[in-house]
Amino acid sequence: LRMVSRATILLMISQIIFLLSGFLINSGLARLLQPIDYGTFGLIMSILVIVELFVITGIPEAIQKYGGENPEAMSKLISKTLPWQIAYAVAVFGAFWLIAPVISKIFGDSNLTFYLRIAGIDIVIYGLYKYFLGVQNGLHRFVHYTILGITYSLSKLAAILGLVWLGFSITGALIGNIIGSILALILALAFSRIAKTDAEPEPQSYLSFVIQNVFYFVGLNLFFSIDLWFVKYYLSGASVGHYVSAGVLAKLTYLLSVALSAVLLPSLARTIRLQQETRTRDLIKDSLRYLLIFLIFINTVVIINAKGIINLFFGEEYLTAAPIVSILIVGLSLITMMAVINTIMIAKNQMKACFVMIVSLLILDAALNTILVPRYGLYGAAIATSAIGLMGTVWGGLYILAEFKTLIFSLSTIRLAGVTFFVFLISNLFNHDKIDVIMNAALVGGVYLLLLWLTKEINAVDLRRLKESLGIS
Template structure:
């Protein structure tokens, strides 16, 4: 991973960590203030809105960051791209908002979702406009490679939402108060973001028409295919919520949404990679650097698998502690759906960076076919399982749908022109996960007291997992420091120095074998300790 891509990833990951922390604190507060039933209505409305916004904004946000990143040798290319997508954003936002108002006014919303939800769609209509320009501003900045500005805007969006929504919900405004928080935050971020864009490229370009040589057809074709791709992708996120609302009580929807919220914590690094790779790999594709792309994609697959697998093992081990502490005792029914969702969430995490690299190529028919196949499987299984098994059926169906994304996108990637498994070391990562899971689960079971388990299991579990990863060769000894080398000073330079020394000292096979023998002893002792802890706990 070169430093420019790494710096973008670091900016995105940093913001996602902050957003994750804010979300971690605010979500259970909203759940408690709203209650399971109202929280279920709120989750349902956001799912409907997210699906609707695919047709309003997805082609614009993907297109503006891809084509700005290409920086073609054409006069005023950036100005023409910014202006073209701004005009398109205005038209689609106005049409999208008006359609929602008409649907609410003439009873279509009441017919589809019930009279009680109609009032909320007027707020969603306003949110269509503000969210459109919030996302346009952020993705435009990303297209310019300005993640240092676009990502703090995401933090501002979350802070603005929490600052307004939590007090309103606490005061009794309910779901309307939560939606008002989204409306305020999107207005704030859109205003600040457009000011920053204007400093880079004057927004007066909105009123200037590009020349006849400007590739409007290419941009619109990419937009149309992006809408199809994002629709299929987002259906995997939201179709289970929409279908569950039809067949189950709102409290079940709320608890299922709680389980999804925790499962989706596995995605924050893969989502950051996906966010950056679309526009970063566009440049590599334009230079025909296929070997570089394969190396980047396959190592990313391996690192993503390692990171999300250890998170999944830890979350599974602590599920019966985390869910009631995080959401309250009312959410205990979410524990089993969470465990069912984790395997699929891991597969979806692996698929996301691969999809982003494919998008960077611009050839979307194979990613669309891969995502569409997974989406069809997801819809069919949800339709079969939800009526009979409720939220447990939704969890199984969604987990299978998520998991198939990885297999289908590996196939798609090869057709696009890169191999995401070239250096993935898939068998070794699976072995690492299986070996490390034993002491991690045993440790979480043996510790008495939920707070002690939450304090001890994550850091010790990560250390155990890292040792096994080095033991079986899923990670080379120098690779952790290679990753740390892209961090800001003073971490970066010190990690680079350690990495260089390790590569020099461990370059020989004898030295490498000596290290692996040492790690084998440490790993075996950890495994035996885990088994002993499990036996002792069972005896007690």
């Protein structure tokens, strides 16, 4: 009898709903708004996400980590950290409000000031929601944690699309985003009634943890926004909207791979601490192999069906983004690979090396976009991102080789390349215009998985590991 833990099921459902709601928001807005307005919304949200990372990856992550280590002391930990979270979030909001006109001037669009200031209201509300979400996780209340995540996703979906459908355009979408945070925060407050105890949290260097966490995640997420910012700076009209739609599809590889880093970090940290060198190497090789199988699977399905997927979810007005998706998804997949390699480096206590890599690549990214976007437009932005992803993967791969004496690419990579080549050959036998895009994607994915099984790239051991990771017995 198959038994799946309740917590695992709920967390999976929460993550799936989060991804689906985000995708549906973008798909709906692309159809409800004109490409120019959709591009403006995408630009504003890309800026807001980076700013909010300063608020949500610091203290909320600390309370999740240290509160989880000592749940009995959570009430005292809240009394110490909540005032700091509120003050910090308000300060970030104030700074964002003041620099909104500067950002607008940089992009040459005076209308952005109004939208940025409305969007900025979410900084404080979302920051508090993430704080209390961290409290639930720290207390191991995984059911509450999951319910909050689902509430946030669905509230945001309904509020954004509802207000835009009523005719409130970009302003409605931004207010809908705030409403989603407000509703989730109200529920989080209701869940966060904690009995006071005398237990004291252990003395910790919270500031060091917060600073490292904030700058790492801000730096990493900039790779997903810089190209769009340069597109807005150099290009105009519907180009921004087209690039936003391409980015939504291309980012799926990263969003769907986040779970691997969450599982990999504690497992690797443990084997490294216990000096289990063989186990560490095997864990790295297996994790990167599974990641590569998954990334190639998503890339193959999307690239072969790019035109149909864009038309299905975004409409005919965005079909010019189809070839951009095919380039950009490769670049963001490489950045995803780099991010997972960074997780390995962090497990080895090499956060400083990660900082050096990220800062160096961000500078190169800006330089490449400066050169390529004016010359090649949207293609230039996608190529710049892909080049940076390749550099980051090679850089990280050299680190893995030097530190763990193992390659990130091996014979398995050659087999995967061969399988992918045959999938593309087989796909050319079909007339994609006459096959439903969903059926076509399922067909391509099925052929890919079948060839992996026939070439023994995946086997019974891999299936057993998948069951174990899902808690299925």
